[in-house]
Amino acid sequence: MTALVGVAAWVPPGRVAIEEPAGRLGLSGMQVKIFRRYHRLGEVARDPDGELRDLLRAALERLDALRGREHLVRYVLHARTFPTVVPYPHDPVRQVCEEFGLGHAAVFAVGHHACASGLLALDAAGRLLAADGDPEGLALVLTGEKAFTAEARLVPDTSFFGEGAAACLVAAQGERDRLLAYATELRGDFDTDDPETALEFQRVYADELASAITAAVARAGLAMEDVGVILPHNVNRVAWHQVCRTLGYPRERVVLDNVATTGHVFCADSFVNYRTAQDRGLLRQGEPYVMAAAGAGRGATFSAMAFVH
Incomplete structure:
Protein backbone atom coordinates (compact mmCIF):
# COMPACT_ATOMS: atom_id res chain seq x y z
CA MET A 1 0.00 0.00 0.00
CA THR A 2 1.55 3.31 -1.11
CA ALA A 3 2.82 5.44 1.76
CA LEU A 4 4.39 8.88 2.14
CA VAL A 5 7.78 8.60 3.82
CA GLY A 6 8.32 12.34 4.04
CA VAL A 7 6.90 15.60 2.72
CA ALA A 8 8.74 18.91 2.42
CA ALA A 9 7.72 22.23 0.90
CA TRP A 10 9.21 25.60 0.14
CA VAL A 11 7.38 28.81 -0.57
CA PRO A 12 9.69 31.81 -1.06
CA PRO A 13 9.18 34.70 1.35
CA GLY A 14 8.72 37.24 -1.44
CA ARG A 15 5.16 38.41 -2.08
CA VAL A 16 3.52 40.69 -4.61
CA ALA A 17 0.03 42.14 -4.39
CA ILE A 18 -2.36 40.69 -6.95
CA GLU A 19 -2.50 44.10 -8.62
CA GLU A 20 1.01 43.46 -10.01
CA PRO A 21 0.22 40.35 -12.12
CA ALA A 22 -3.25 41.72 -12.83
CA GLY A 23 -1.74 44.85 -14.33
CA ARG A 24 0.63 42.86 -16.51
CA LEU A 25 -2.24 40.76 -17.77
CA GLY A 26 -4.49 43.72 -18.54
CA LEU A 27 -7.19 42.95 -15.96
CA SER A 28 -9.60 45.76 -15.16
CA GLY A 29 -9.97 47.42 -11.79
CA MET A 30 -13.34 45.73 -11.35
CA GLN A 31 -11.80 42.30 -12.00
CA VAL A 32 -9.16 42.97 -9.34
CA LYS A 33 -11.86 44.03 -6.87
CA ILE A 34 -13.70 40.75 -7.49
CA PHE A 35 -10.53 38.79 -6.79
CA ARG A 36 -9.93 40.72 -3.57
CA ARG A 37 -13.44 41.09 -2.17
CA TYR A 38 -15.19 37.99 -3.49
CA HIS A 39 -12.41 35.40 -3.87
CA ARG A 40 -10.47 36.81 -0.87
CA LEU A 41 -7.14 36.83 -2.71
CA GLY A 42 -4.52 39.36 -1.69
CA GLU A 43 -0.99 38.43 -2.75
CA VAL A 44 1.02 35.69 -4.38
CA ALA A 45 4.42 34.16 -3.67
CA ARG A 46 7.26 35.15 -5.97
CA ASP A 47 10.99 34.47 -6.17
CA PRO A 48 11.99 37.13 -8.71
CA ASP A 49 15.70 36.27 -8.72
CA GLY A 50 15.37 32.47 -8.66
CA GLU A 51 14.85 29.77 -11.25
CA LEU A 52 12.78 26.59 -11.08
CA ARG A 53 15.93 24.76 -10.08
CA ASP A 54 16.20 27.01 -7.01
CA LEU A 55 12.63 26.26 -5.96
CA LEU A 56 13.09 22.50 -6.31
CA ARG A 57 16.44 22.61 -4.54
CA ALA A 58 14.93 24.50 -1.59
CA ALA A 59 12.21 21.86 -1.19
CA LEU A 60 14.70 18.99 -1.41
CA GLU A 61 16.96 20.60 1.17
CA ARG A 62 14.05 20.37 3.61
CA LEU A 63 13.25 16.70 2.87
CA ASP A 64 15.03 15.14 5.85
CA ALA A 65 13.56 11.71 5.05
CA LEU A 66 15.74 11.55 1.93
CA ARG A 67 19.05 11.74 3.81
CA GLY A 68 20.89 8.43 3.62
CA ARG A 69 18.24 6.93 1.36
CA GLU A 70 19.30 8.49 -1.93
CA HIS A 71 20.56 5.15 -3.28
CA LEU A 72 17.09 3.62 -2.77
CA VAL A 73 15.31 6.13 -5.01
CA ARG A 74 14.40 4.43 -8.28
CA TYR A 75 12.13 7.08 -9.82
CA VAL A 76 11.86 10.86 -9.78
CA LEU A 77 8.57 12.24 -11.08
CA HIS A 78 8.05 15.96 -11.71
CA ALA A 79 4.32 16.68 -11.59
CA ARG A 80 3.49 19.64 -13.83
CA THR A 81 0.51 21.85 -14.45
CA PHE A 82 1.89 22.94 -17.83
CA PRO A 83 3.67 20.76 -20.41
CA THR A 84 6.51 23.28 -20.72
CA VAL A 85 7.90 24.74 -17.49
CA VAL A 86 11.29 26.11 -18.61
CA PRO A 87 12.71 27.28 -21.94
CA TYR A 88 14.44 24.64 -24.04
CA PRO A 89 17.04 23.17 -23.49
CA HIS A 90 17.13 23.70 -19.71
CA ASP A 91 16.50 20.61 -17.56
CA PRO A 92 16.34 21.73 -13.91
CA VAL A 93 14.89 18.47 -12.59
CA ARG A 94 17.84 16.41 -13.79
CA GLN A 95 20.20 19.08 -12.50
CA VAL A 96 18.85 18.92 -8.95
CA CYS A 97 18.80 15.12 -9.12
CA GLU A 98 22.53 15.17 -9.86
CA GLU A 99 23.12 17.63 -7.02
CA PHE A 100 21.28 15.45 -4.49
CA GLY A 101 22.81 12.09 -5.44
CA LEU A 102 19.85 10.92 -7.51
CA GLY A 103 21.53 10.75 -10.90
CA HIS A 104 20.96 6.99 -11.09
CA ALA A 105 17.14 7.29 -10.90
CA ALA A 106 14.74 7.25 -13.84
CA VAL A 107 13.52 10.85 -14.21
CA PHE A 108 10.36 11.88 -16.04
CA ALA A 109 7.46 14.34 -15.97
CA VAL A 110 3.77 13.74 -15.26
CA GLY A 111 1.40 16.39 -16.50
CA HIS A 112 -1.71 14.79 -17.92
CA HIS A 113 -4.06 16.11 -15.21
CA ALA A 114 -2.95 19.77 -15.11
CA CYS A 115 -3.09 21.03 -11.50
CA ALA A 116 -4.22 17.60 -10.27
CA SER A 117 -1.06 15.98 -11.66
CA GLY A 118 0.55 15.89 -8.22
CA LEU A 119 -1.96 13.26 -7.11
CA LEU A 120 -1.53 11.38 -10.38
CA ALA A 121 2.24 11.33 -9.78
CA LEU A 122 1.75 9.85 -6.29
CA ASP A 123 -0.43 7.11 -7.75
CA ALA A 124 2.07 6.40 -10.55
CA ALA A 125 4.98 6.32 -8.09
CA GLY A 126 3.23 3.78 -5.89
CA ARG A 127 2.28 1.60 -8.85
CA LEU A 128 5.83 1.62 -10.23
CA LEU A 129 7.30 0.64 -6.88
CA ALA A 130 4.72 -2.11 -6.36
CA ALA A 131 5.49 -3.53 -9.81
CA ASP A 132 9.22 -3.58 -9.06
CA GLY A 133 8.67 -5.75 -6.01
CA ASP A 134 11.59 -4.19 -4.11
CA PRO A 135 10.36 -3.50 -0.55
CA GLU A 136 13.13 -0.94 0.00
CA GLY A 137 12.64 0.95 -3.27
CA LEU A 138 11.54 4.59 -3.12
CA ALA A 139 10.24 7.22 -5.50
CA LEU A 140 10.47 10.98 -5.30
CA VAL A 141 7.63 13.23 -6.45
CA LEU A 142 8.59 16.85 -7.13
CA THR A 143 6.08 19.64 -7.70
CA GLY A 144 6.42 23.34 -8.35
CA GLU A 145 6.78 25.72 -11.28
CA LYS A 146 7.69 29.28 -12.13
CA ALA A 147 5.04 31.81 -13.16
CA PHE A 148 7.14 32.70 -16.19
CA THR A 149 4.45 33.16 -18.84
CA ALA A 150 1.12 34.97 -18.94
CA GLU A 151 -0.73 31.64 -18.95
CA ALA A 152 1.24 30.54 -15.89
CA ARG A 153 0.26 33.63 -13.89
CA LEU A 154 -3.52 33.47 -13.93
CA VAL A 155 -6.34 30.96 -13.60
CA PRO A 156 -9.02 32.94 -15.47
CA ASP A 157 -11.77 34.28 -13.17
CA THR A 158 -10.53 31.98 -10.40
CA SER A 159 -7.04 32.58 -8.98
CA PHE A 160 -3.44 33.68 -9.50
CA PHE A 161 -0.54 31.26 -9.64
CA GLY A 162 2.15 31.52 -6.97
CA GLU A 163 5.68 30.16 -6.95
CA GLY A 164 6.92 27.40 -4.66
CA ALA A 165 7.82 23.71 -4.66
CA ALA A 166 7.34 20.49 -2.75
CA ALA A 167 9.18 17.17 -2.49
CA CYS A 168 7.48 13.95 -1.41
CA LEU A 169 9.29 10.67 -0.78
CA VAL A 170 7.09 7.67 -1.58
CA ALA A 171 7.33 3.98 -0.64
CA ALA A 172 5.33 1.00 -1.87
CA GLN A 173 4.17 0.36 1.67
CA GLY A 174 4.45 1.86 5.14
CA GLU A 175 2.77 2.37 8.48
CA ARG A 176 2.26 6.13 8.25
CA ASP A 177 0.50 8.36 5.74
Missing part, protein backbone atom coordinates in the same frame (compact mmCIF):
# COMPACT_ATOMS: atom_id res chain seq x y z
CA ARG A 178 -0.81 5.30 3.88
CA LEU A 179 -2.82 5.87 0.72
CA LEU A 180 -6.22 4.23 1.17
CA ALA A 181 -7.93 5.18 -2.09
CA TYR A 182 -7.64 7.37 -5.17
CA ALA A 183 -10.51 8.67 -7.29
CA THR A 184 -10.30 10.79 -10.41
CA GLU A 185 -12.88 11.93 -12.93
CA LEU A 186 -11.77 13.01 -16.40
CA ARG A 187 -14.02 15.33 -18.39
CA GLY A 188 -12.77 15.46 -21.96
CA ASP A 189 -15.86 17.38 -23.01
CA PHE A 190 -14.30 20.49 -21.47
CA ASP A 191 -11.46 20.42 -24.00
CA THR A 192 -12.78 23.37 -25.96
CA ASP A 193 -12.49 27.16 -26.13
CA ASP A 194 -16.26 27.58 -26.31
CA PRO A 195 -17.33 30.26 -23.77
CA GLU A 196 -20.53 28.41 -22.91
CA THR A 197 -18.50 25.31 -22.03
CA ALA A 198 -16.26 27.42 -19.79
CA LEU A 199 -19.34 28.61 -17.93
CA GLU A 200 -20.51 25.01 -17.60
CA PHE A 201 -17.16 24.09 -16.03
CA GLN A 202 -17.69 26.78 -13.38
CA ARG A 203 -21.23 25.54 -12.81
CA VAL A 204 -20.32 21.88 -12.21
CA TYR A 205 -16.98 22.53 -10.49
CA ALA A 206 -18.11 22.12 -6.88
CA ASP A 207 -20.29 19.09 -7.62
CA GLU A 208 -17.58 17.28 -9.59
CA LEU A 209 -14.83 17.91 -7.04
CA ALA A 210 -17.14 16.94 -4.18
CA SER A 211 -18.01 13.76 -6.10
CA ALA A 212 -14.32 12.84 -6.44
CA ILE A 213 -13.77 13.39 -2.72
CA THR A 214 -16.83 11.33 -1.83
CA ALA A 215 -15.68 8.53 -4.14
CA ALA A 216 -12.19 8.37 -2.64
CA VAL A 217 -13.58 8.38 0.90
CA ALA A 218 -16.12 5.66 0.08
CA ARG A 219 -13.50 3.48 -1.62
CA ALA A 220 -11.44 3.75 1.55
CA GLY A 221 -14.40 2.35 3.50
CA LEU A 222 -14.94 5.66 5.29
CA ALA A 223 -17.58 8.36 5.65
CA MET A 224 -16.96 12.11 5.39
CA GLU A 225 -17.33 12.51 9.15
CA ASP A 226 -14.28 10.24 9.55
CA VAL A 227 -12.07 12.68 7.64
CA GLY A 228 -10.03 14.88 9.96
CA VAL A 229 -8.94 17.50 7.42
CA ILE A 230 -8.94 18.18 3.70
CA LEU A 231 -5.71 19.41 2.12
CA PRO A 232 -6.93 21.40 -0.89
CA HIS A 233 -5.49 23.00 -3.96
CA ASN A 234 -5.36 26.74 -3.36
CA VAL A 235 -7.75 28.29 -5.86
CA ASN A 236 -9.93 30.52 -3.68
CA ARG A 237 -12.03 30.34 -0.54
CA VAL A 238 -15.38 30.73 -2.27
CA ALA A 239 -14.80 27.64 -4.44
CA TRP A 240 -13.97 25.54 -1.39
CA HIS A 241 -16.92 26.88 0.58
CA GLN A 242 -19.13 25.67 -2.26
CA VAL A 243 -17.47 22.24 -2.22
CA CYS A 244 -17.95 22.00 1.55
CA ARG A 245 -21.58 22.97 1.23
CA THR A 246 -22.06 20.20 -1.34
CA LEU A 247 -20.27 17.69 0.87
CA GLY A 248 -21.91 18.81 4.11
CA TYR A 249 -18.38 19.09 5.49
CA PRO A 250 -17.20 21.79 7.95
CA ARG A 251 -15.24 24.36 5.98
CA GLU A 252 -13.05 25.13 9.00
CA ARG A 253 -11.55 21.64 8.53
CA VAL A 254 -10.24 22.53 5.08
CA VAL A 255 -6.71 23.93 5.33
CA LEU A 256 -7.16 27.28 3.58
CA ASP A 257 -4.45 29.15 5.48
CA ASN A 258 -2.27 29.70 2.40
CA VAL A 259 -4.85 30.73 -0.18
CA ALA A 260 -4.77 34.49 0.34
CA THR A 261 -1.00 34.82 0.78
CA THR A 262 0.67 32.35 -1.60
CA GLY A 263 -1.68 31.93 -4.54
CA HIS A 264 -2.28 28.66 -6.37
CA VAL A 265 1.15 26.96 -6.27
CA PHE A 266 0.49 24.74 -9.27
CA CYS A 267 0.65 21.02 -8.30
CA ALA A 268 2.38 21.73 -4.97
CA ASP A 269 -0.67 23.00 -3.05
CA SER A 270 -1.70 19.79 -1.28
CA PHE A 271 1.87 19.20 -0.11
CA VAL A 272 2.34 22.80 1.03
CA ASN A 273 -0.92 22.43 2.95
CA TYR A 274 0.28 19.09 4.36
CA ARG A 275 3.20 20.92 5.97
CA THR A 276 0.85 23.62 7.29
CA ALA A 277 -1.48 20.98 8.74
CA GLN A 278 1.49 19.16 10.29
CA ASP A 279 2.80 22.36 11.86
CA ARG A 280 -0.66 23.15 13.27
CA GLY A 281 -1.09 19.64 14.72
CA LEU A 282 -4.06 18.89 12.48
CA LEU A 283 -2.75 15.52 11.26
CA ARG A 284 -3.38 13.03 14.05
CA GLN A 285 -2.07 9.50 14.24
CA GLY A 286 -4.59 7.00 12.91
CA GLU A 287 -6.94 9.69 11.55
CA PRO A 288 -7.89 9.82 7.86
CA TYR A 289 -7.37 12.92 5.75
CA VAL A 290 -7.94 13.84 2.12
CA MET A 291 -5.88 15.56 -0.57
CA ALA A 292 -7.99 17.03 -3.36
CA ALA A 293 -7.33 18.96 -6.56
CA ALA A 294 -8.88 19.93 -9.86
CA GLY A 295 -7.11 20.58 -13.13
CA ALA A 296 -8.20 22.40 -16.25
CA GLY A 297 -6.26 22.22 -19.48
CA ARG A 298 -7.00 19.70 -22.17
CA GLY A 299 -10.33 18.92 -20.61
CA ALA A 300 -10.86 18.86 -16.86
CA THR A 301 -9.79 16.56 -14.04
CA PHE A 302 -11.25 16.22 -10.56
CA SER A 303 -9.18 14.11 -8.16
CA ALA A 304 -8.96 13.10 -4.52
CA MET A 305 -6.89 10.77 -2.37
CA ALA A 306 -7.77 9.40 1.05
CA PHE A 307 -4.90 8.73 3.47
CA VAL A 308 -4.51 7.68 7.07
CA HIS A 309 -1.86 9.48 9.08
Whole structure:
Protein backbone atom coordinates (compact mmCIF):
# COMPACT_ATOMS: atom_id res chain seq x y z
CA MET A 1 0.00 0.00 0.00
CA THR A 2 1.55 3.31 -1.11
CA ALA A 3 2.82 5.44 1.76
CA LEU A 4 4.39 8.88 2.14
CA VAL A 5 7.78 8.60 3.82
CA GLY A 6 8.32 12.34 4.04
CA VAL A 7 6.90 15.60 2.72
CA ALA A 8 8.74 18.91 2.42
CA ALA A 9 7.72 22.23 0.90
CA TRP A 10 9.21 25.60 0.14
CA VAL A 11 7.38 28.81 -0.57
CA PRO A 12 9.69 31.81 -1.06
CA PRO A 13 9.18 34.70 1.35
CA GLY A 14 8.72 37.24 -1.44
CA ARG A 15 5.16 38.41 -2.08
CA VAL A 16 3.52 40.69 -4.61
CA ALA A 17 0.03 42.14 -4.39
CA ILE A 18 -2.36 40.69 -6.95
CA GLU A 19 -2.50 44.10 -8.62
CA GLU A 20 1.01 43.46 -10.01
CA PRO A 21 0.22 40.35 -12.12
CA ALA A 22 -3.25 41.72 -12.83
CA GLY A 23 -1.74 44.85 -14.33
CA ARG A 24 0.63 42.86 -16.51
CA LEU A 25 -2.24 40.76 -17.77
CA GLY A 26 -4.49 43.72 -18.54
CA LEU A 27 -7.19 42.95 -15.96
CA SER A 28 -9.60 45.76 -15.16
CA GLY A 29 -9.97 47.42 -11.79
CA MET A 30 -13.34 45.73 -11.35
CA GLN A 31 -11.80 42.30 -12.00
CA VAL A 32 -9.16 42.97 -9.34
CA LYS A 33 -11.86 44.03 -6.87
CA ILE A 34 -13.70 40.75 -7.49
CA PHE A 35 -10.53 38.79 -6.79
CA ARG A 36 -9.93 40.72 -3.57
CA ARG A 37 -13.44 41.09 -2.17
CA TYR A 38 -15.19 37.99 -3.49
CA HIS A 39 -12.41 35.40 -3.87
CA ARG A 40 -10.47 36.81 -0.87
CA LEU A 41 -7.14 36.83 -2.71
CA GLY A 42 -4.52 39.36 -1.69
CA GLU A 43 -0.99 38.43 -2.75
CA VAL A 44 1.02 35.69 -4.38
CA ALA A 45 4.42 34.16 -3.67
CA ARG A 46 7.26 35.15 -5.97
CA ASP A 47 10.99 34.47 -6.17
CA PRO A 48 11.99 37.13 -8.71
CA ASP A 49 15.70 36.27 -8.72
CA GLY A 50 15.37 32.47 -8.66
CA GLU A 51 14.85 29.77 -11.25
CA LEU A 52 12.78 26.59 -11.08
CA ARG A 53 15.93 24.76 -10.08
CA ASP A 54 16.20 27.01 -7.01
CA LEU A 55 12.63 26.26 -5.96
CA LEU A 56 13.09 22.50 -6.31
CA ARG A 57 16.44 22.61 -4.54
CA ALA A 58 14.93 24.50 -1.59
CA ALA A 59 12.21 21.86 -1.19
CA LEU A 60 14.70 18.99 -1.41
CA GLU A 61 16.96 20.60 1.17
CA ARG A 62 14.05 20.37 3.61
CA LEU A 63 13.25 16.70 2.87
CA ASP A 64 15.03 15.14 5.85
CA ALA A 65 13.56 11.71 5.05
CA LEU A 66 15.74 11.55 1.93
CA ARG A 67 19.05 11.74 3.81
CA GLY A 68 20.89 8.43 3.62
CA ARG A 69 18.24 6.93 1.36
CA GLU A 70 19.30 8.49 -1.93
CA HIS A 71 20.56 5.15 -3.28
CA LEU A 72 17.09 3.62 -2.77
CA VAL A 73 15.31 6.13 -5.01
CA ARG A 74 14.40 4.43 -8.28
CA TYR A 75 12.13 7.08 -9.82
CA VAL A 76 11.86 10.86 -9.78
CA LEU A 77 8.57 12.24 -11.08
CA HIS A 78 8.05 15.96 -11.71
CA ALA A 79 4.32 16.68 -11.59
CA ARG A 80 3.49 19.64 -13.83
CA THR A 81 0.51 21.85 -14.45
CA PHE A 82 1.89 22.94 -17.83
CA PRO A 83 3.67 20.76 -20.41
CA THR A 84 6.51 23.28 -20.72
CA VAL A 85 7.90 24.74 -17.49
CA VAL A 86 11.29 26.11 -18.61
CA PRO A 87 12.71 27.28 -21.94
CA TYR A 88 14.44 24.64 -24.04
CA PRO A 89 17.04 23.17 -23.49
CA HIS A 90 17.13 23.70 -19.71
CA ASP A 91 16.50 20.61 -17.56
CA PRO A 92 16.34 21.73 -13.91
CA VAL A 93 14.89 18.47 -12.59
CA ARG A 94 17.84 16.41 -13.79
CA GLN A 95 20.20 19.08 -12.50
CA VAL A 96 18.85 18.92 -8.95
CA CYS A 97 18.80 15.12 -9.12
CA GLU A 98 22.53 15.17 -9.86
CA GLU A 99 23.12 17.63 -7.02
CA PHE A 100 21.28 15.45 -4.49
CA GLY A 101 22.81 12.09 -5.44
CA LEU A 102 19.85 10.92 -7.51
CA GLY A 103 21.53 10.75 -10.90
CA HIS A 104 20.96 6.99 -11.09
CA ALA A 105 17.14 7.29 -10.90
CA ALA A 106 14.74 7.25 -13.84
CA VAL A 107 13.52 10.85 -14.21
CA PHE A 108 10.36 11.88 -16.04
CA ALA A 109 7.46 14.34 -15.97
CA VAL A 110 3.77 13.74 -15.26
CA GLY A 111 1.40 16.39 -16.50
CA HIS A 112 -1.71 14.79 -17.92
CA HIS A 113 -4.06 16.11 -15.21
CA ALA A 114 -2.95 19.77 -15.11
CA CYS A 115 -3.09 21.03 -11.50
CA ALA A 116 -4.22 17.60 -10.27
CA SER A 117 -1.06 15.98 -11.66
CA GLY A 118 0.55 15.89 -8.22
CA LEU A 119 -1.96 13.26 -7.11
CA LEU A 120 -1.53 11.38 -10.38
CA ALA A 121 2.24 11.33 -9.78
CA LEU A 122 1.75 9.85 -6.29
CA ASP A 123 -0.43 7.11 -7.75
CA ALA A 124 2.07 6.40 -10.55
CA ALA A 125 4.98 6.32 -8.09
CA GLY A 126 3.23 3.78 -5.89
CA ARG A 127 2.28 1.60 -8.85
CA LEU A 128 5.83 1.62 -10.23
CA LEU A 129 7.30 0.64 -6.88
CA ALA A 130 4.72 -2.11 -6.36
CA ALA A 131 5.49 -3.53 -9.81
CA ASP A 132 9.22 -3.58 -9.06
CA GLY A 133 8.67 -5.75 -6.01
CA ASP A 134 11.59 -4.19 -4.11
CA PRO A 135 10.36 -3.50 -0.55
CA GLU A 136 13.13 -0.94 0.00
CA GLY A 137 12.64 0.95 -3.27
CA LEU A 138 11.54 4.59 -3.12
CA ALA A 139 10.24 7.22 -5.50
CA LEU A 140 10.47 10.98 -5.30
CA VAL A 141 7.63 13.23 -6.45
CA LEU A 142 8.59 16.85 -7.13
CA THR A 143 6.08 19.64 -7.70
CA GLY A 144 6.42 23.34 -8.35
CA GLU A 145 6.78 25.72 -11.28
CA LYS A 146 7.69 29.28 -12.13
CA ALA A 147 5.04 31.81 -13.16
CA PHE A 148 7.14 32.70 -16.19
CA THR A 149 4.45 33.16 -18.84
CA ALA A 150 1.12 34.97 -18.94
CA GLU A 151 -0.73 31.64 -18.95
CA ALA A 152 1.24 30.54 -15.89
CA ARG A 153 0.26 33.63 -13.89
CA LEU A 154 -3.52 33.47 -13.93
CA VAL A 155 -6.34 30.96 -13.60
CA PRO A 156 -9.02 32.94 -15.47
CA ASP A 157 -11.77 34.28 -13.17
CA THR A 158 -10.53 31.98 -10.40
CA SER A 159 -7.04 32.58 -8.98
CA PHE A 160 -3.44 33.68 -9.50
CA PHE A 161 -0.54 31.26 -9.64
CA GLY A 162 2.15 31.52 -6.97
CA GLU A 163 5.68 30.16 -6.95
CA GLY A 164 6.92 27.40 -4.66
CA ALA A 165 7.82 23.71 -4.66
CA ALA A 166 7.34 20.49 -2.75
CA ALA A 167 9.18 17.17 -2.49
CA CYS A 168 7.48 13.95 -1.41
CA LEU A 169 9.29 10.67 -0.78
CA VAL A 170 7.09 7.67 -1.58
CA ALA A 171 7.33 3.98 -0.64
CA ALA A 172 5.33 1.00 -1.87
CA GLN A 173 4.17 0.36 1.67
CA GLY A 174 4.45 1.86 5.14
CA GLU A 175 2.77 2.37 8.48
CA ARG A 176 2.26 6.13 8.25
CA ASP A 177 0.50 8.36 5.74
CA ARG A 178 -0.81 5.30 3.88
CA LEU A 179 -2.82 5.87 0.72
CA LEU A 180 -6.22 4.23 1.17
CA ALA A 181 -7.93 5.18 -2.09
CA TYR A 182 -7.64 7.37 -5.17
CA ALA A 183 -10.51 8.67 -7.29
CA THR A 184 -10.30 10.79 -10.41
CA GLU A 185 -12.88 11.93 -12.93
CA LEU A 186 -11.77 13.01 -16.40
CA ARG A 187 -14.02 15.33 -18.39
CA GLY A 188 -12.77 15.46 -21.96
CA ASP A 189 -15.86 17.38 -23.01
CA PHE A 190 -14.30 20.49 -21.47
CA ASP A 191 -11.46 20.42 -24.00
CA THR A 192 -12.78 23.37 -25.96
CA ASP A 193 -12.49 27.16 -26.13
CA ASP A 194 -16.26 27.58 -26.31
CA PRO A 195 -17.33 30.26 -23.77
CA GLU A 196 -20.53 28.41 -22.91
CA THR A 197 -18.50 25.31 -22.03
CA ALA A 198 -16.26 27.42 -19.79
CA LEU A 199 -19.34 28.61 -17.93
CA GLU A 200 -20.51 25.01 -17.60
CA PHE A 201 -17.16 24.09 -16.03
CA GLN A 202 -17.69 26.78 -13.38
CA ARG A 203 -21.23 25.54 -12.81
CA VAL A 204 -20.32 21.88 -12.21
CA TYR A 205 -16.98 22.53 -10.49
CA ALA A 206 -18.11 22.12 -6.88
CA ASP A 207 -20.29 19.09 -7.62
CA GLU A 208 -17.58 17.28 -9.59
CA LEU A 209 -14.83 17.91 -7.04
CA ALA A 210 -17.14 16.94 -4.18
CA SER A 211 -18.01 13.76 -6.10
CA ALA A 212 -14.32 12.84 -6.44
CA ILE A 213 -13.77 13.39 -2.72
CA THR A 214 -16.83 11.33 -1.83
CA ALA A 215 -15.68 8.53 -4.14
CA ALA A 216 -12.19 8.37 -2.64
CA VAL A 217 -13.58 8.38 0.90
CA ALA A 218 -16.12 5.66 0.08
CA ARG A 219 -13.50 3.48 -1.62
CA ALA A 220 -11.44 3.75 1.55
CA GLY A 221 -14.40 2.35 3.50
CA LEU A 222 -14.94 5.66 5.29
CA ALA A 223 -17.58 8.36 5.65
CA MET A 224 -16.96 12.11 5.39
CA GLU A 225 -17.33 12.51 9.15
CA ASP A 226 -14.28 10.24 9.55
CA VAL A 227 -12.07 12.68 7.64
CA GLY A 228 -10.03 14.88 9.96
CA VAL A 229 -8.94 17.50 7.42
CA ILE A 230 -8.94 18.18 3.70
CA LEU A 231 -5.71 19.41 2.12
CA PRO A 232 -6.93 21.40 -0.89
CA HIS A 233 -5.49 23.00 -3.96
CA ASN A 234 -5.36 26.74 -3.36
CA VAL A 235 -7.75 28.29 -5.86
CA ASN A 236 -9.93 30.52 -3.68
CA ARG A 237 -12.03 30.34 -0.54
CA VAL A 238 -15.38 30.73 -2.27
CA ALA A 239 -14.80 27.64 -4.44
CA TRP A 240 -13.97 25.54 -1.39
CA HIS A 241 -16.92 26.88 0.58
CA GLN A 242 -19.13 25.67 -2.26
CA VAL A 243 -17.47 22.24 -2.22
CA CYS A 244 -17.95 22.00 1.55
CA ARG A 245 -21.58 22.97 1.23
CA THR A 246 -22.06 20.20 -1.34
CA LEU A 247 -20.27 17.69 0.87
CA GLY A 248 -21.91 18.81 4.11
CA TYR A 249 -18.38 19.09 5.49
CA PRO A 250 -17.20 21.79 7.95
CA ARG A 251 -15.24 24.36 5.98
CA GLU A 252 -13.05 25.13 9.00
CA ARG A 253 -11.55 21.64 8.53
CA VAL A 254 -10.24 22.53 5.08
CA VAL A 255 -6.71 23.93 5.33
CA LEU A 256 -7.16 27.28 3.58
CA ASP A 257 -4.45 29.15 5.48
CA ASN A 258 -2.27 29.70 2.40
CA VAL A 259 -4.85 30.73 -0.18
CA ALA A 260 -4.77 34.49 0.34
CA THR A 261 -1.00 34.82 0.78
CA THR A 262 0.67 32.35 -1.60
CA GLY A 263 -1.68 31.93 -4.54
CA HIS A 264 -2.28 28.66 -6.37
CA VAL A 265 1.15 26.96 -6.27
CA PHE A 266 0.49 24.74 -9.27
CA CYS A 267 0.65 21.02 -8.30
CA ALA A 268 2.38 21.73 -4.97
CA ASP A 269 -0.67 23.00 -3.05
CA SER A 270 -1.70 19.79 -1.28
CA PHE A 271 1.87 19.20 -0.11
CA VAL A 272 2.34 22.80 1.03
CA ASN A 273 -0.92 22.43 2.95
CA TYR A 274 0.28 19.09 4.36
CA ARG A 275 3.20 20.92 5.97
CA THR A 276 0.85 23.62 7.29
CA ALA A 277 -1.48 20.98 8.74
CA GLN A 278 1.49 19.16 10.29
CA ASP A 279 2.80 22.36 11.86
CA ARG A 280 -0.66 23.15 13.27
CA GLY A 281 -1.09 19.64 14.72
CA LEU A 282 -4.06 18.89 12.48
CA LEU A 283 -2.75 15.52 11.26
CA ARG A 284 -3.38 13.03 14.05
CA GLN A 285 -2.07 9.50 14.24
CA GLY A 286 -4.59 7.00 12.91
CA GLU A 287 -6.94 9.69 11.55
CA PRO A 288 -7.89 9.82 7.86
CA TYR A 289 -7.37 12.92 5.75
CA VAL A 290 -7.94 13.84 2.12
CA MET A 291 -5.88 15.56 -0.57
CA ALA A 292 -7.99 17.03 -3.36
CA ALA A 293 -7.33 18.96 -6.56
CA ALA A 294 -8.88 19.93 -9.86
CA GLY A 295 -7.11 20.58 -13.13
CA ALA A 296 -8.20 22.40 -16.25
CA GLY A 297 -6.26 22.22 -19.48
CA ARG A 298 -7.00 19.70 -22.17
CA GLY A 299 -10.33 18.92 -20.61
CA ALA A 300 -10.86 18.86 -16.86
CA THR A 301 -9.79 16.56 -14.04
CA PHE A 302 -11.25 16.22 -10.56
CA SER A 303 -9.18 14.11 -8.16
CA ALA A 304 -8.96 13.10 -4.52
CA MET A 305 -6.89 10.77 -2.37
CA ALA A 306 -7.77 9.40 1.05
CA PHE A 307 -4.90 8.73 3.47
CA VAL A 308 -4.51 7.68 7.07
CA HIS A 309 -1.86 9.48 9.08
